Amino acid sequence: MAALTNGIPEKTIERLSEYRRTLLASHKQGITHIFSHVLAGIHGITAVQVRRDLMLIGFSSDTKKGYDVQVLIEYIGNILDSPAPTNIAVLGMGHLGQAITKYFNGKGLKLRITAAFDIDPEKVGKTIDGIPCYHMDAFEETVEDKEISIVIVSSPTKVAPQLVVPIINAGIKGVLNFTSTPLNFPQGIVVENYDITTLLEKVAYFVKENEENNTTGNG
């Protein structure tokens, strides 16, 4: 993560996003207040952690009734969201690209996928799940036209390194990379590399550790 954090840790930002999603779901169900320990329970963390995260963004609440759900949603929104909607493009409309697009469609988020890019003639020029798919050759001009500031890289891993220069040239500000190749960008462009293999190897490692600890514990 290349960005400065203004004092809010990366993990807190992640949790704020997660809290908000839970709060939005609670709000839909007509819940007006929620206690920190309830929010904590849903996310598998401690109430102290929830309170610490919210204190970091300057939010305090009437503890007798819990947090006001709607107020907290707006408060987190002021931290996380840009004033204007953020336009996002998906680079690579294979299974992963389509999964991401489908997932975001109609969620009414401030983040909007507004374009997809591919080189497959079967996809280019079509509208897939409501998102127009352009040829990669039109990347720079489309980014400018559509005021796209973030891209999701869901191309085949082999192709990913070739996307770095077009991404820089187009003036993209943030990259979420799901391929197996870590991508590096100059300072000023935010990058998150999330390789599925790594996530899975991490789970597998901690499973192994758990088993070893249990064996030691029983022996």
Add this chain to the structure above:
Amino acid sequence: MAALTNGIPEKTIERLSEYRRTLLASHKQGITHIFSHVLAGIHGITAVQVRRDLMLIGFSSDTKKGYDVQVLIEYIGNILDSPAPTNIAVLGMGHLGQAITKYFNGKGLKLRITAAFDIDPEKVGKTIDGIPCYHMDAFEETVEDKEISIVIVSSPTKVAPQLVVPIINAGIKGVLNFTSTPLNFPQGIVVENYDITTLLEKVAYFVKENEENNTTGNG
């Protein structure tokens, strides 16, 4: 993350997985030695970080030639991998499930996706990208038969909470959850929740922060 770490931080585990992938690619290209600063450059971190991570697992190297690629691959493997291959099932063979399956196929990893589960009659009973797809009703017995220890949850978000009890009953040890609902499990089951919305909101937040910092800097 519910597991104990035996002193190796979660982030180091992630990076070890990433280093190994780079080392495997280097090995394929015939590279026998690699310097910490080269490895660091590929991953967009400092050489100090690389050396610290490898020191944590007790690996040191001849700094004149750099790290021996093959030896380091094996060394990291001893830390991350179980002695036996780990069998994984995918729950939900929509776009995301298929993207994950395709991605892992034929990679020759110690982690193997050996089964998929769905309830769609179009998918159940078929082999998709080389992986047999079973009905969710057969989950417990298939997990036992195929010695599956880890599941990837790529179902629709609405369905995810219904999967918790079957996962517990089947004796699954680790869960990688890609849906928007955080899933909680009893102690002893490792869970990683990776919501794509959160990853994207995080990138968007740091892009916003960068822009605000730049504006302040110029003003």
